[in-house]
Amino acid sequence: MNAPNIAGEPEDARTERHASWTELFFDLVAVAGVAALAHVLGSEPDAAALGLYTLLFLAFWLSWTTFMLYSNVTAGKTRVIRLMIGMFGLGVMVASVPGVAHSVLGHDGDTHPPTVFAIAYIATRIYGSRSWRKGEVLLDFPVVQYSTGLLPWIASIWVPGRWMLALWAVGIGLDLLLILAVSGNKLLKQAQAAFTARAGIRHQPVHGVRREGTLPAIHGVSVHPAHFSERLGLFVIIVLGESVVQVIGAAADAHYDVGVLATGLASFVLLAGMFGLSVVFGYAGLPHLRAGRIPARAALGLHCMVSGVVATVAVSLSAVMKHGSDPLPEQGRWLLCGAVATYFALGVVTGVVSHSSDLQRTISRIVTGIVVPLLLGLFATGAGGRTLVICMASVVLAHLWFERRLAPIADGA
Template identity: 40%
Template sequence: MSEDDTIAPAPQPTSEENRHASWLELFFDLVAVAGVAQIAHLLHGVPDMSDLGLYALLFLAFWTAWIVFTLYANVAYENTHVRTVLAAMFGMAVMAAAVPGVHEGDDQHARVFALAYVLIRGLASRAWQHRRQILVDWPAAQMSLGVIPWIVSLWTHDPTRHWLWALGIALDLYVTFAVSARDIVERQGARERHDDRPARRGSARGPSLARSQTEHLSERLSLFVLIVLGEGVAQVVEATSDAEWDKKLCVLAVAAFFLLAALWALSFEHGYAGVPHLTAGVLPSRAGLPLHCFVSGCLAALAAALGAAAGHLDTLPDATRWLLCSSLAGYFLLSGLAWLGKAERERRWLLSVALPCCALPLLLAAFGAHVHTVTVVWLLVLIALWPILYERMVTKSPKGVVGTAT
């Protein structure tokens, strides 16, 4: 029997194009707004390496909690258990509320954050067990290996606790890339064949394989990136509303808006599922989902840096300048990885666009200590606009061919 014979496709509406995020899913995504905002606040002021490391760790945990239920609703469709999703939503809200305390080293808040994460993952695992399905795209969604270090962390303190959380995330990534969903099904089937207990009435022995519905998942992933970009606007609005409105601040606000607008265009007009230069069907979900996570993390970090820039209108502190520039460099590095997945990739594009867009922000971070804040942001705007302008120029050229995103 082939793998495709055992795959149970997600329930489909009349037309895949007609399926959009439900009201429950949109309500669920609102929690992502609170979570991203709280986690982005970890980078306010002048963040150090420990702040950046904690930000990356908490963002990965929050995104993981979000994606496991995003995938569940994607596959379950009309059979989604509302109470289960609402319970997960409450758990994510608790995680978001605990973030400031985790940053301050409060043991109680850290334990609550870890406990909420463990319960969310347990709910997801139970939901998949009820469906008797193994998700091909993301097997870690229903496996508990990566949760074990989080459980152990409930009885530890910083910094051991944080290392255990990082181990849990690493184990999830290992499961995602190293474990075959079909192998999981075969092991589960072998276990049940040795189980003498009769199967439950009306249920078949052994789980089946399931795949996510591509277009619906793309919409959910895109909504998450929109949330992150919206957080960037909120950061700038919050920072400028409390400051004295002078010429420098106004010019900076305009530059920040243009930068976010350029990133929106790259992620949606020239990308797919919020990932710039990605085309539908080019990468498997196992590669595309981590790419989405890291792109979102870079954008959230950039949003926090833009908010901090409004408080330093003359020159940026070194840490803030590095955060702002390296976040944009990371965004373009990931877009270059997405482009490499295309069959029609061009070396010229990598040399003319990907390389300079990654290198120039880092050069600005390294040598821009005396460059005015407004100038730094406008230079980043020009860097962000360059891939769009390059694509238009090559597309108009009769000899140039550029792969565009759907």
């Protein structure tokens, strides 16, 4: 049984489904955690802050993915109380982010020790991994059913300081390695072989008495493609909406003038343009993707990176609001330019792997979307943050203009 591509089945093959109100509620709580990561980067992000930001984002995203895939596969049999408990775990993680930032980076906001985040993450992931019915093996993303990556997190509870973060990184690294290396079909075959062996032992006579009992049948399950792509797209949309809220919040604290209005407009155009590229001209929240072109596991990996980059752009835009027309610090300039360049780089990857880009489109996307932001990051040392945001918004608008003018590449082209 092979894992399907996203939206790789016609709607009449499987009952059409949409995200439920409970699932949307759950997504909002998860995105609140992404927004809380702004406490980590602060006003002048350095390598340590960016590393911690990435680590915590992956923890939030893996927790969200565990419950998202559970509700996707179980459909009408999803237990609402299970999602609510998962939401509570995510909420505890959100509340403890400032404490982690204070403990590790010295930022303000020491409300909870970092062990609170670790314990909440461990509990949420374990509880989520136990959501599956006995005998089910998720073929598309089996890492959510296993807890190997949690062992370093558990050990970190008794380890102070930066060694704790090192263990967190090892745990996340193990999960990422499992995502890349572990095949759902291979796990299914191993589980079925183990089931057959246990079933044979169960029915062997012992001291003249035959053992009786039943074991759950082992079978593979796959994601519902349409519902899966909808959840990915909705998550990116909510991250974009939360990004707008962050910019508005930063603008509310700034001295109102024409410059603030121009920065806010350019920021909105930039985020709205990303919405257009990821949703209107993309699929499942991924820019330049087409339905049914890549496996679900690849879509999840790209979705993780796109969501994280969009959240990073929001932090950069909020910093520009605070600095006004003044030049951004070097770290802040590279954070903004690098995040935008990474977003377009991911768009190039999705366009190539889903065969939605020809050579001309790929080259134009690389030059305008990647090279231009990187050149600005390298040479625009004296440019104000407002000017950089206007330049980035112009790049996005140019991409939208090209997408509207160019005809889509037909399937099989």
